[in-house]
Structure formats: C-alpha cells, structure tokens
Amino acid sequence: MEGVDHLAHERKTAQFDVEAMKVVWAGSKHELDLSDRMARLVASDPVFRKDNRTMLDRKELFKNTLKKAAHAWKRLHELRLTEEEAGKMRFFIDEPAYVDLHWGMFVPAIKGQGTEEQQKKWLPLAYKMQIIGCYAQTELGHGSNVQGLETTATFDPNTDEFIIHSPTLTSSKWWPGGLGKVSTHAVVYARLITDGKDYGIHGFIVQLRSLDDHSPLPGITVGDIGDKFGSGAYNSMDNGVLRFDHVRIPRDQLLMRLSQVTREGKYVQSDVPRQLLYGTMVFVRQTIVADASRALSRASCIATRYSAVRRQFGAQDGGPETAVLDYKTQQNRLFPLIASAYAFRFVGEWLKSLYTDVTHRLQANDFSTLAEAHACTAGLKSLTTSVTADGIEECRKLCGGHGYLSSSGLPELFAVYIPACTYEGDNVVLLLQVARFLMKTVSQLTTGKKPVGTTAYMGNIEHLMQCRCAVKTADDWLNPYAIQEAFEARAVRMAVNCAQNVSKAPSQEEGFFSLSADLVEAAVAHCQLIVVTKFIEKVQRGNVGDGVKEQLQVLCNIYALNLLHKHLGDFLVTGTITPKQGALVSEQLRSLYSKLRPNAVALVDAFNYTDHYLGSVLGRYDGNVYPALYEQAWKDPLNESDVPDGYAEYLRPVLKQQVRLARL
Template identity: 45%
Template structure:
C-alpha cells in the first residue's frame, strides 16, 4: 500500500548540505601521489580486475544476486535467497562457461556465505585431496556437477579444537564389508556443520576408525545422509538446523546423529590410509603429516582473506571519515569556496591513528598471503621428491598466522565501525553484519588460542635443536635463522639515535627477530630448567607465537618490496615509496602497541621508545593525503561493499535515506499494534480531557 505521505518523495526533495560527499572525495583523490589503478593491477593483475568487472555487470542485473533487502531479511529469508543464489550461480556458470576462478569471484562479490558455501569450501577440496581414483568418479565428479551437495562434518557438540577427542565411531564390519557409523553419546552429535541443516545430502564425516577391535583415531568418510529422490533423512540419521547464531545466519549450520548407520567400504576416503576388505587390516599413511599440506593451503587462504576483510572495513571507514564533518577548528578553520566548514574527521590525528594502520595491515596481509601460497607450492613440490623438511615450519607458521591475522581482522572491523560514529551502528554502514559474519574465523580451522600452542611447540623444538647444534641456517627457514642470530649475540642493542633511524627496515626486522627469540629462549628456560608446567605458561606461549608471526608479517612486507621486480621498474617509483611508508607504519605501530615486550627484551630503551612513538605520528601525517587513494586501490565495488557510508561516489546521506525507505516498518503509515497497544491509552486521554474542560477534540 502506498503511503499517504511518501517517504521517498520527502527524502528526494532535499539535498545534503554543500559541499557534498562527492566533492570531498574528489578533493582527496586529487592529493594522491601515486597511480591508483597501477597499484590495483599490481595486487590483482589486470586480467583479474577485468574478469571481476565483467562478472559484476552480470550479477547486478540478476534478481537472485540482489542485495537490496539483505539487511531487512529474516533468517528464513536469508536461507531461501541463498539457495536461489546458489542455484542461479550453477546456471550462470554453464551459460557463461565460467571456470573455478570465475566462480570464486562471484562468491567474493556476493560476500555472504550460503547453504552451498561449504560444498565448495570444504566438501569438494576434501574429495580432491583425500580420494582414490575410484572415489573421485563416485563422489568428486558428482559433486562438481552438483548431483550431490555436500558438507564437512567434523565438529561435535562436545569437541571442536580437540579433533583427537571426537566421539563419533566408524566400525568396520567384515561380514558385510561395511562401516557402521554411530553416535554413542549426546556430545558426539555433529554440530555447527555449515550446509548440513537443510541443503546437504552428503557429508564428509570425521569419525574414529575402529577395525579388528583397535581404534585408529578420526578418519574421513563420505556418507549419504538424505534421499536423492525427496531429500528426506535416511533411516538411522537424525539431522536438522542448530538454530539462530550471533551472525552467519544465511548458512544452515546443522547437527547430525547416527544410529548404527551402515555405509559401504568405499565410503572411507582412502588416498592415504586404507582398510583392506574382508580382513579389516589397517594400512597407515606413508607420512603422518601429509594432511598438513591441505591445512596450510586453507590457512593461507584465510590470511589472504583477512586482506579483503581489512580492506573492506578500511574502505568504508576512510571514505566516510573523509566526508563526515564534525566541529570547526578555531585555530585552523577549514574553508570551502571561502566559506568556513566543519572539519572532516579524517583530519583529526586520533582518527588517523585508528584507521591508517588498518590500511597498512591490509597490504601486509596481501604480501604475507602471497608468500604463504609460494611456500605452499614449494612444499608440495618438495613432498613429491620425498622431502618433508619444509612442512613443519610451514605448518607452524600458518597456524600462528591464521590466529594472529583473524584476531587482527575482528578487532579492526570493530575499530572501523566505531570510527564511523553513530552511523557505524546502523546495518546500512555495511560493518555490523559484516562483523557478525566474520567472527567465526577466529574459531574455525583451529581455535585461535589453541593454534598458538601448535606454533609455540614448534618454536621451542627448533630452539632446542639450534642450541644443540642440530639445526643449520636455511634459506627457507627464517625461524632457525633468527634463533641462531640471537644465540650468537643475545646482548644486542638497537642502534637508533634519531627518529628517522626507525625507518630502517634492517633495524626494524632486527627488533622483531630479537624480541621473538628472547621470548622463546625465556619460555624454554622456564619449562626446561625451572620445571614450569605447560598450562602455567599459556599466556607466554601465546605471546611467543604472536611475536614470531608479527616478525613473519613484517619480514614478508619488507622483503617483497625489496625483491619484487615489477616494483623496481622506473615507472613504479611512487608505488614503491608509498608501500615502503605503509610497511614502516605497519611495523612501528605494532612495536608501539607491543612496546612493553620490546622494552623487556632489552633491545630498545626508554628514550628510543619516545622516538618510535614520534615516528609513528610522522608516518600518519605522510599517509593522510594518500588514504582515500590507498583504499580505492583495493578496487572494491559498491556492490561488494553494500554500504551507505563507503560508496565510491560519496553519496552517503542520500544512500542512508534510500536504504531506510526499504525498512518494512515504513511500508504502512500505522504500526500493526496501534489498535491494541497505543489507541486505548490515547483515546482514554482524549475522552478525559474532553469531559474535564469541554475542549473540542479530534475525531475518535
């Protein structure tokens, strides 16, 4: 029903005060010292950007990919529209002959997980890496054609991080050459499984393999759970949705219980370990750490994903901060066309301190994510040669980096939301639901606190080997290198004597390496010489993991800038300079935040810490004029951002009001509960006033 007083018309009759957002952003872009498009091409490649723009043109005209109602939908509506999007994506992929990379771009732009997300993100990758050729034909080929829709069922109601503690069993039955999958306890219920609640008809189930009376621990089984004819649960299966969550409500996270459910022998994914038919003899994998490679790849993806998370949050907050005006600076008033205006909040140093390091962190994640991919490929190549020497360091670093990077992302998204002031609390900012949906990253693929223990165990083992002379410096193992350097000079001191000395990459890297090595050495002493328990040292354990991974982040950033051939070209001098400035800000901001650890390490002193703080402020001033250009270089379309505050054209307030028009409460003039909850009180008052003084009152 059309409103008598049309909200849309009222809003469109007036304009924001001048100068508008477009003028502010145009002025900001004019300040930029580097070519934004060149920086975008450096990060993504021109081919990727072209493909993204081509796909974007298709998606914005597809009803199934319409985001306009996203912030108004119920959970049921989110699931329903997610399924429609998933179905249409399959059709579009066939129509346009999209490959796997194109589909990744589609899902990136849509920027919301859906019921099929785990089919692509976990089910198919597991089938690719864990199956025999026969199983690929039976499961993988059908999954790729969407003839079966799958999920990955590992987490249980009672166990998540402790995979070895999973309770679901899969017992081999030699008489029938089957496995009997069973949930022996309530806590063995699979829980939190994305796509399981309503969409999936198959699941990769992690269950304890039991054969000939011996428990061999969790192994993957590909299990049909729903009928392919009518999608009803099969006999022996209890399955459903776990209910609403803090976020991520467009995904049907589910539960499942198995009641002595039989699956064929081929259900055990047998690329690495097998159970021989009839005899039930267990054949163990050639190397127990082979599965680490997949985990490294997944965590490298997560680190690179942090780049997008930080980029999205920073783009919204920086653009809005360049437009949003608050207060007039009496000492240095801002003028526009000779008229005094309020100050854009991005001009305030505190706002710069909150936001500009997040931009730097996004670029740092790009370089570290790229390096993790390179090391993953190198490791895979070495494994094919029978060399597993890189695997332990890579696995440990990827564990700690995943923990540190996702924690950094969650904190930064919230910092960006707060930096947007009151409007940051609106869903229309694009940051509220984004924060909610990103939060699971700190838990899945390894709880962030548990992962730091994996990293710390490796660091301690490596330190002990270096002390014992069992580990030699290596081109591909920076952990050994910085520990060996520390043991050779454990009394080293920072040589900085001026503020600008803290811009020296070698000095910065030495500080990070020394601080990490000192923390590892002190932890080893407490555990090995003073008999402290592991549990009593968990705070220090997390600290050394973070110190090691911060060193890796900083080193990857600086080394990439030094070695990247494309950046050394004469035409890219301005790009290289701004990236060097970002690298310095990223590193020094961490040093300032973690100042107590750097001081306690003994590498820097109190007077140097003052110079460090001064240099951070100076770097903020240098990056301030580049801020909008740096977030523009992330090349994130408005469709992806889905934010009133982060629009490229700066039409913030026009967009806020337009999005408010779609609020369902505004589709009627009078709220549904008026007759029963408001009218009785109001009309009683009108009658009372009429009877009391005889005044004429409005029609009842």
C-alpha cells in the first residue's frame, strides 16, 4: 500500500498553507517540532503498538500497559529526554496508566500541600519512581461532595500517629487510578480528628504496599474495581478500591502546608492562604480543556478523511458515487465539530495564559481575579468535555456502520474520553457553580462593583439588555461584532432573567434549587460566549501563512453561527435577534460549509497526527481504507480457525437434530 494517496485530490484543493496552520494549531514552531518528534518516536517503536489493544483480555492488557510504562521510563533515560519531552512521549503513548496519576496527581499534591521539609523527603523518591503514588479521594458513596467523605484520620497522642480507618462500606476509597494494583503510596483524603473534634478533610501520605514484595501492608485491603466502559480504553488502568482497618501512620505524614497537628494533638492552621488550592484547580482544568481539543480533533480527523473516501449514492452513468463529505447533512454535522476542535484549542491556549496570570497574582497576594478565573475554568471544563464526548460519538455515526468496528478507533476513543465529563467535577455540578457566580456578579452590578475578566461584558448591561441586532442580510452575520454582541446580549439576558426568577423565591437557596435547570442553561450561554470571544480574538490577532487567517475566520463563523442556530430558542426568547435574523443564520451557514468543503481534509491534516496516534483504519492519512479494514478483520481471534470453538458441542447437535440428547 506504500505510496498510495487516495486523498491527494482533496489536499490539492486546499486554499491555505497547511504547514503554517500546523504551527498555529501546535501553538508555536517549537511545540510543533517537539510533538512531531515525540509522535514519530512512539509510532516507530513496536512496544508502543496499539492496534491489538481491544483484542487483549483484561490481564493481558494490563500487563502490556505495565510493559509500555517501563519501556517508556527506560527510553526516556536512554535518550535523556527533558521533562517536556517526556510528557509529550507519555501523551503519544496514548494509554491510560498509573504514571498519569503518579505524575499528574501524586507529585503535584505533595508539591502543593506538603511543607518544604515534606517535599524534600518525598519528592526525590517520587521523581525516581522508587515509590509510585496515587490520589485517593473519591469514595464508594461520595464523589462530588468532598466534604461528605467518611474515611477518618484520628490522632493518637500516645504514639504520635494518625489512625487511618474506613468506618463503613461506603467509605471505601473507590476509583483512584493506579491504586488497584500498582501504587506503593497514596495521598489519602480523610477527616482529621484530634482531641475528639472533626476538622474536616485533609490529605495524608500513606504507604499501601511493601517495597520488598509489593504485597498490601497489614490493615490494608486493596484491589481493582473491575471492568469499565469499552474494550481496551480505560481498562489499562487499575482504578482501585481501598479499605483501611486502623492503619497507623506517623504524624508528619499529614500534608502540612496549610494546617498542622502538634505533638500534643493541637490543630493549627498556617498562614498560607487557602486560595492557593484554587490555583491548582485552574491548572488541572485547563489541561482538561486542552485534552478536549485533542480528542475532538482526533475524532473529526478520522471522520473527515473517511467521509472523503466513502462514496454513496449519486452515481451517474456508471461513474463513481458521491463522496459522503459532499452531502450537506454530513457537512452540517461534521464541520461544526472541526470548528469546535479549533475553538477549544484556542480557548485552551488562552486558559494557559490565564493560569500564568493567576499564579503571578497569587504570588503577589492578589486574589481579586481568582473567583472569576475559577468559575471560568469550571465552566469551560464542563462545556468542552460535554461537547467533545458527544462529538466523538457523532463522528462515529458519521462513519456509518464501519465506525462501529473497533478498528475504526472511535469506539475506544469515546470510551476512554467520556470519564472527563465526570472526573474533576461533574459537568452539571460545575455549571451550577458557574451559575452561582453569575448570579452573584449580576447582584453586584447595582453596587457598582466592576465585573472582571470573562464577565467584564456584564458591565455593559444597560446596552446589552436593550440593544437590537443590526443584521439585515446573511452576510451581515460574518461581522464578528454582530456575533459577539448577540452572544453577550443572550448571556446577560438569560442571567438577569434567572436572577429575577430566583429573587421571587421564598429564599435564595430555594430559588437556586427550583430554578437550577434554567441556571444551567444560563451558565452554558456564558461559557459559549467565552469560547466565541476567544476565537474571535485569536482570528483578529492575525496569523502568518497564506490563507490561514481566512480559514480561521470561516471556522470561527461556523462555530458561532452553528451554536446560534442550535440555541435559536435562547436568542429569540430573549429578544436578542428576530426570527428573520435567525433564518439568515441558516443561510449563512450553508454558504460557510461550501467555503470550508475544499479545505476540510487539509484542516484536519493540520493537526499533524500520525496514523499511530489516530489508531484508526478509517482515518489513515493515505485514505486507503478498504484493504486496511479487510486485513484487520482477519486478525480477530475468532478467525484463528474456519470452524469455531464450540461447533462440536453447540452447533452440530442443533444442525443434526440431536440437541435433545446433547449435554449442554
């Protein structure tokens, strides 16, 4: 199949410089080169093959994941990779593993919540992986409500120890990745009790397994929580269950940056501001937004390439059928997803800069923007992960029947992605947090307090409450100011409307409770506005490369106008636009889809994904889909023999009318 390029004709019609767009997507030439180098390194190493993942049983899959992790550790030492390179390498290995939690949660928890002394003791061990750690917070009965956790850590002044204990079945730690079979240590969250008083949830470093033979330590029951969604997917991870039976740890394994317990058992808070913890949340959630753009771009790359290869109907005079990518019904489902992938990429990039800004402010004891930044990242985490999860499944459907095959890569991508809607804050719970922040912002408008950051537009409330959209023709919808004003007016009107309804309730809490569905819709409107705004800003900053800016303009308009069409009810019910203007949106969208069509394949090429990373016979760069599907089929274990296992016992007796006599 070497040298074939069934998509060459699609690539020829591109009206922009794909190499320049690759740089825009990657963020910089440096990022592009780094990703490219690491992606190829992983793709060329047979240990990192992925195409057999869905055929392995759980134990084989898990063992293979341990192998990949060890091999990666070996390679990164051999090649003396930088931390940045090692991170990229893990990303392209593309397999959930205990290392994600060790580097992504255990180490940062010690860094963020440990004292300098604690960091000095534990971090070198963790950096060298002489210990492997996880993050044990969620319990069987308690997820979103961290304050409801039941595990206890009771201080015993007689021995200067904490006694970690699981008092109920529902207090069993449940879900932590890397816990089930691998971690030697964990940061365990438990209620700190000293002198009979419960001081709430605190983090403790607890050793779980012997460093000699890996067996669980006395008093510790630990195991895997069982099979999860999909074949392959997250089953390479040992999400775990953990119970403590009065396990004793030294007092100094309480993470003590924020609060300590003295030798006498006195609880003392340090003067380190609690707000620092929010900084970490902002960081974690911005990485989740970045992941969303990667997952959605990956799915839309597969669907776009396959849609250009797949032909159906429309043959005339025995000629080839029409590529499904040419159908408007395909375009109006797929193109907004490509546009969303770009939109999320850029809002993710901006979030990264927001995090830097927040960090600098925190260091200067400036907490003025923290609440807004926290609400903004919570909302964007929710919005981007929900859209991405649905978008991956939509891409699978856009690939028709073949999208249902594991070899299309889309089932596993979906199964491995969807936990993002639940972890680090359930998406609906997060939107309610955003809504509360919006209600607070609205209520403070009259006090003269100026809204900051992504809520700054609310300062313009008088204009936004009564402005009228000036759009008269379909082309007027290409005006970014018209778009932005419409999104701002819709968001502020929905928020104000909610605030008014809440104020009618007997109490604010009752109002929040009974109107929570409307509050969620108002929060979504606000979050969509942020993404639209950041996309418009990105386009206006002007990018190098022939035609790149024009393409981003088209994508930005598709992103915004498709949302406008989808949420037309919001815009009409708030009087933001008229029904006529709504109809013009559809007209303009049709024209935008036609503009995007010749660039579709090139726009997904710009993600610069290797065939290894895509992991899809449908998404192959060369478009040579059918031979690949055919070859992959024969690798299934069922095809090891012509006559299947079980024929003699369970098929032959049926066919030979001997089933009554058979022992089944």
